[in-house]
Amino acid sequence: xxxxxxxxxxxxxxxxxxxxxxxxxxxxxxxxxxxxxxxxxxxxxxxxxxxxxxxxxxxxxxxxxxxxxxxxxxxxxxxxxxxxxxxxxxxxxxxxxxxxxxxxxxxxxxxxxxxxxxxxxxxxxxxxxxxxxxxxxxxxxxxxxxxxxxxxxxxxxxxxxxxxxxxxx
Amino acid sequence: xxxxxxxxxxxxxxxxxxxxxxxxxxxxxxxxxxxxxxxxxxxxxxxxxxxxxxxxxxxxxxxxxxxxxxxxxxxxxxxxxxxxxxxxxxxxxxxxxxxxxxxxxxxxxxxxxxxxxxxxxxxxxxxxxxxxxxxxxxxxxxxxxxxxxxxxxxxxxxxxxxxxxxxxxxxxxxxxxxxxxxxxxxxxxxxxxxxxxxxxxxxxxxxxxxxxxxxxxxxxxxxxxxxxxxxxxxxxxxxxxxxxxxxxxxxxxxxxxxxxxxxxxxxxxxxxxxxxxxxxxxxxxxxxxxxxxxxxxxxxxxxxxxxxxxxxxxxxxxxxxxxxxxxxxxxxxxxxxxxxxxxxxxxxxxxxxxxxxxxxxxxxxxxxxxxxxxxxxxxxxxxxxxxxxxxxxxxxxxxxxxxxxxxxxxxxxxxxxxxxxxxxxxxxxxxxxxxxxxxxxxxxxxxxxxxxxxxxxxxxxxxxxxxxxxxxxxxxxxxxxxxxxxxxxxxxxxxxxxxxxxxxxxxxxxxxxxxxxxxxxxxxxxxxxxxxxxxxxxxxxxxxxxxxxxxxxxxxxxxxxxxxxxxxxxxxxxxxxxxxxxxxxxxxxxxxxxxxxxxxxxxxxxxxxxxxxxxxxxxxxxxxxxxxxxxxxxxxxxxxxxxxxxxxxxxxxxxxxxxxxxxxxxxxxxxxxxxxxxxxxxxxxxxxxxxxxxxxxxxxxxxxxxxxxxxxxxxxxxxxxxxxxxxxxxxxxxxxxxxxxxxxxxxxxxxxxxxxxxxxxxxxxxxxxxxxxxxxxxxxxxxxxxxxxxxxxxxxxxx
Ligand code: SF4
Ligand code: FES
Ligand code: FES
Numbered sequence: 027x028x029x030x031x032x033x034x035x036x037x038x039x040x041x042x043x044x045x046x047x048x049x050x051x052x053x054x055x056x057x058x059x060x061x062x063x064x065x066x067x068x069x070x071x072x073x074x075x076x077x078x079x080x081x082x083x084x085x086x087x088x089x090x091x092x093x094x095x096x097x098x099x100x101x102x103x104x105x106x107x108x109x110x111x112x113x114x115x116x117x118x119x120x121x122x123x124x125x126x127x128x129x130x131x132x133x134x135x136x137x138x139x140x141x142x143x144x145x146x147x148x149x150x151x152x153x154x155x156x157x158x159x160x161x162x163x164x165x166x167x168x169x170x171x172x173x174x175x176x177x178x179x180x181x182x183x184x185x186x187x188x189x190x191x192x193x194x195x
Numbered sequence: 196x197x198x199x200x201x202x203x204x205x206x207x208x209x210x211x212x213x214x215x216x217x218x219x220x221x222x223x224x225x226x227x228x229x230x231x232x233x234x235x236x237x238x239x240x241x242x243x244x245x246x247x248x249x250x251x252x253x254x255x256x257x258x259x260x261x262x263x264x265x266x267x268x269x270x271x272x273x274x275x276x277x278x279x280x281x282x283x284x285x286x287x288x289x290x291x292x293x294x295x296x297x298x299x300x301x302x303x304x305x306x307x308x309x310x311x312x313x314x315x316x317x318x319x320x321x322x323x324x325x326x327x328x329x330x331x332x333x334x335x336x337x338x339x340x341x342x343x344x345x346x347x348x349x350x351x352x353x354x355x356x357x358x359x360x361x362x363x364x365x366x367x368x369x370x371x372x373x374x375x376x377x378x379x380x381x382x383x384x385x386x387x388x389x390x391x392x393x394x395x396x397x398x399x400x401x402x403x404x405x406x407x408x409x410x411x412x413x414x415x416x417x418x419x420x421x422x423x424x425x426x427x428x429x430x431x432x433x434x435x436x437x438x439x440x441x442x443x444x445x446x447x448x449x450x451x452x453x454x455x456x457x458x459x460x461x462x463x464x465x466x467x468x469x470x471x472x473x474x475x476x477x478x479x480x481x482x483x484x485x486x487x488x489x490x491x492x493x494x495x496x497x498x499x500x501x502x503x504x505x506x507x508x509x510x511x512x513x514x515x516x517x518x519x520x521x522x523x524x525x526x527x528x529x530x531x532x533x534x535x536x537x538x539x540x541x542x543x544x545x546x547x548x549x550x551x552x553x554x555x556x557x558x559x560x561x562x563x564x565x566x567x568x569x570x571x572x573x574x575x576x577x578x579x580x581x582x583x584x585x586x587x588x589x590x591x592x593x594x595x596x597x598x599x600x601x602x603x604x605x606x607x608x609x610x611x612x613x614x615x616x617x618x619x620x621x622x623x624x625x626x627x628x629x630x631x632x633x634x635x636x637x638x639x640x641x642x643x644x645x646x647x648x649x650x651x652x653x654x655x656x657x658x659x660x661x662x663x664x665x666x667x668x669x670x671x672x673x674x675x676x677x678x679x680x681x682x683x684x685x686x687x688x689x690x691x692x693x694x695x696x697x698x699x700x701x702x703x704x705x706x707x708x709x710x711x712x713x714x715x716x717x718x719x720x721x722x723x724x725x726x727x728x729x730x731x732x733x734x735x736x737x738x739x740x741x742x743x744x745x746x747x748x749x750x751x752x753x754x755x756x757x758x759x760x761x762x763x764x765x766x767x768x769x770x771x772x773x774x775x776x777x778x779x780x781x782x783x784x785x786x787x788x789x790x791x792x793x794x795x796x797x798x799x800x801x802x803x804x805x806x807x808x809x810x811x812x813x814x815x816x817x818x819x820x821x822x823x824x825x826x827x828x829x830x831x832x833x834x835x836x837x838x839x840x841x842x843x844x845x846x847x848x849x850x851x852x853x854x855x856x857x858x859x860x861x862x863x864x865x866x867x868x869x870x871x872x873x874x875x876x877x878x879x880x881x882x883x884x885x886x887x888x889x890x891x892x893x894x895x896x897x898x899x900x901x902x903x904x905x906x907x908x909x910x911x912x913x914x915x916x917x918x919x920x921x922x923x924x925x926x927x928x929x930x931x932x933x934x935x936x937x938x939x940x941x942x943x944x945x946x947x948x949x950x951x952x953x954x955x956x957x958x959x960x961x962x963x964x965x966x967x968x969x970x971x972x973x974x975x976x977x978x979x980x981x982x983x984x985x986x987x988x989x990x991x992x993x994x
Contacts, residue, residue, distance in 0.1 A: 080389065095375035098388040102377040 033089035036081050044069045059090045063100045067107055077108040105160050113148040113155040115194045118173040122162035128169040136184035207277035224270035224281055235283050236292055236321045238406045239358040240271035244367055248272040250358050254291040256282040267291040296325040301332045304353050312408030314421035339384050345392035346919040347399055349416050355409035357383050361401040369395035370619030396592045399470040414916045415451040424450055429826035430816050431469035432527050432721045432809045433907055436593045437818030438465045442810055447830025449473045449810055459572045466592035468911055475913030482792040482805035483834030505802050506849040508784045512757040517544030521750035522759040524731055526550040526720025527908050529814025531863040534729035535843035542852035546733050546744025550726030553719055555770040557746035558886040559697035560734050565723045567819035569713035575600040578679035579607040583703050585687020586616040589904035607675040611636055613899040614971055615964035624672055629966045630899050630986055631892030634695055637702035639665040644673035644709045658889050676710035685715035689901045692770050692985040695890030705882040717819055719907045725817035728871050739874040754778040761788045764909055766795055767975050771984040773952045788839055791909055806839040807832035809910050813860045898989040899969045906975015926976035928957050931965040938991055947992040950983030
């Protein structure tokens with residue numbers, strides 16, 4: 027087909043450069059380029075309001091010269107990639123075993139009530155998305171805990187948690 | 196530390212369940228077990244695919260140097276070692292296998308009574324041996340939404356056990372990577388993620404690979420049970436590979452087609468074309484009884500009456516001028532049919548019999564025989580290949596599979612055609628030229644080659660190069676072919692269809708000769724080589740004696756008074772459908788032998804005799820490597836239809852021709868085999884046989900094309916499921932961006948096209964894969980039947 031390559035339609039110069047630097051670290055064959063998928067998806071997601079559209083996934087596949095399904099596999103495997111639009115902040119309340127034992131269920135209930143949304147939903151003002159249940163976030167010593175964007179908040183109580191959320195822009 | 200001092204270095208000895216086996220170093224336990232008939236349960240492992248060892252069903256107990264491994268190991272990826280002791284049935288191994296089975300069944304619906312796979316399911320079989328009688332799992336099972344993968348493969352993804360055989364097949368064999376393992380852990384699903392479906396020409400093989408009922412055969416669904424069907428070995432009827440297949444039938448009705456293993460031919464795969472075309476056997480337009488024209492009406496007749504009338508008509512024309520009779524016969528007819536038809540025609544005094552329906556140029560008349568020029572299996576070991584006018588992936592899917600293997604192993608697979616094709620691997624070089632320039636491109640490759648091997652100037656080449664110098668690309672192609680240890684130079688379907696095909700074939704032969712390469716020449720049909728052997732060609736008898744008949748192309752250009760047409764639809768199957776039809780319409784007498792009756796036939800024919808379709812006739816196909824493969828018929832043909840060889844035999848008797856007393860096809864086969872064995876190897880054309888004058892080209896906007904993958908013959912065109920895939924349906928005339936711009940055509944525009952006759956209206960595509968000044972428009976698609984030559988001038992009007 028003659029259509030413009032997706033990679034040049036959906037990825038900025040800057041993003042493509044950033045992907046290049048990852049790509050250069052691996053051998054230039056299918057498997058090698060597959061190693062750059064995770065980083066490329068982060069780069070694409072960041073530049074796209076925190077989520078990955080179908081076009082973005084295809085653009086990454088196109089740019090790394092991989093068949094699209096290789097990228098879909100990675101994007102659906104990791105919960106850090108979001109395949110639907112999200113709010114400005116992603117809040118992930120850990121509910122795995124340690125956090126659960128230390129009261130994450132109550133924490134979730136409280137936060138849901140406070141924000142008026144359930145897990146997997148986004149507040150009407152587009153401020154916060156509550157990320158659905160995930161694996162252990164590897165901060166069990168500080169259970170219960172939550173991940174807000176890139177930051178860990180540990181030893182939470184419902185009050186502490188809502189205060190943190192209220193401070194988000 | 197070899198157990199046996201006489202053991203060769205590359206061999207090791209291992210013990211499995213108490214018995215000693217010798218095997219090559221590097222083999223896995225499961226390979227040794229399989230080779231020696233020891234059963235190890237497995238789901239994900241398949242000998243033709245890489246082993247991910249993800250199902251864990253094959254766990255076995257291992258002991259090395261007297262030390263037991265700490266836990267059971269997967270037999271499918273554990274390499275053997277000298278002195279290794281393997282126990283597949285120890286308590287620990289069996290308990291491991293049972294536990295894996297229990298986990299696999301946790302999320303499986305256990306809906307065997309409504310599952311098509313029931314009775315032939317690897318999960319069912321192994322559950323019988325390793326499963327518990329009662330499930331301990333009382334929690335909720337997961338359910339997976341089904342995805343529509345297209346008209347060929349049905350899904351029931353809740354049954355999937357995530358062995359990933361289907362994913363790996365599409366990755367490693369089909370080369371399309373259309374399926375993936377999406378999501379994670381308990382949420383893992385096999386799918387395309389975007390609902391694109393799977394479109395590989397080999398897609399049906401995932402049905403055979405899937406160990407459970409997740410992927411099943413869509414058209415076959417719910418029509419029979421595995422245990423009520425009889426398996427009937429036969430041979431694929433559409434391409435020159437001759438894939439070994441089995442028809443599964445119930446009381447003579449074919450329910451489905453599956454591959455038979457033959458490492459030398461199709462390995463364990465078959466193309467979708469061979470798997471799904473059987474639906475055409477039961478098409479609505481099957482002719483049930485002989486019919487003859489009576490003024491404007493058609494009259495049913497009994498066979499005796501019909502054959503007598505045919506014999507009478509043929510005799511009448513033959514008595515005046517036998518050269519006024521021409522026979523066109525399908526290149527997918529059996530060897531026996533082709534041979535008897537040849538004898539009928541020659542008995543009547545005419546040499547005008549031909550299977551090369553799609554060969555537009557027969558100036559090189561009496562030399563080239565079709566065929567691959569090498570064993571099919573050996574093509575996966577070539578170091579270089581040049582494919583001229585062949586979209587091998589669609590023309591001969593399993594030959595492409597072999598060449599792909601070679602290509603992935605580093606061989607230089609190269610192509611020259613009028614467009615770039617959608618290959619499932621990367622070619623080393625893909626040359627694209629306008630149809631008028633193909634000969635020049637080949638000549639430049641030949642010139643570069645002659646220089647490279649120090650042959651100097653090749654006589655006659657200048658007429659094609661016009662004195663031009665080879666470019667770097669020509670030199671690269673030439674050098675790679677010469678430097679290769681084993682090489683193949685092959686022409687394909689698009690060369691057959693080319694108006695200057697004789698030049699292209701001669702040049703291809705020259706290149707093969709200069710490179711010391713194998714030389715192949717493949718058109719369409721399952722038995723084109725057979726047609727040549729059977730003498731169903733105008734320039735040679737079955738005994739190899741020369742003859743001077745007229746080809747299909749010649750009897751189209753110089754119409755005859757009487758035609759005999761066997762199992763084809765000229766408007767689709769001849770290189771110039773419009774002209775072929777005109778010739779038939781103008782003839783006094785047209786006798787058609789066909790499983791089907793079409794509106795077109797009713798217009799041009801005088802008598803139409805119903806013959807058996809594929810599966811209903813016993814016979815032989817000779818594949819591209821010259822392998823004779825004989826098969827029996829499954830059941831009686833539909834209605835009053837009869838196998839064509841019987842019809843020809845009776846006709847031979849009615850015409851009082853000598854030696855037409857055959858009782859069975861094997862007698863015909865044996866007679867022909869005797870004739871064939873007495874002949875030396877046929878010459879395969881060559882530069883010497885080139886036409887006196889090069890063909891000059893059309894010099895205008897030219898139609899280019901090949902035969903669409905699901906448009907090759909009447910049977911596949913009636914394969915209802917195949918016709919609903921994106922490879923079939925309405926033709927999309929395709930132009931290069933520059934040509935489209937010149938003509939003011941945009942992608943998606945509706946345009947009118949004509950080749951001098953009636954025009955058709957089709958939706959255009961624009962694609963930079965094409966050479967300029969050409970319109971890509973293959974034959975055998977909806978909308979192309981009324982048009983002229985597949986390679987010839989064409990006019991375009993925007994509408
Ligand atoms: S669909 Fe069948 S072949 Fe594919 S992963 Fe599932 S069980 Fe295996
Ligand atoms: S369980 Fe929450 S951080 Fe580990
Ligand atoms: S067959 Fe060995 S792990 Fe699946």
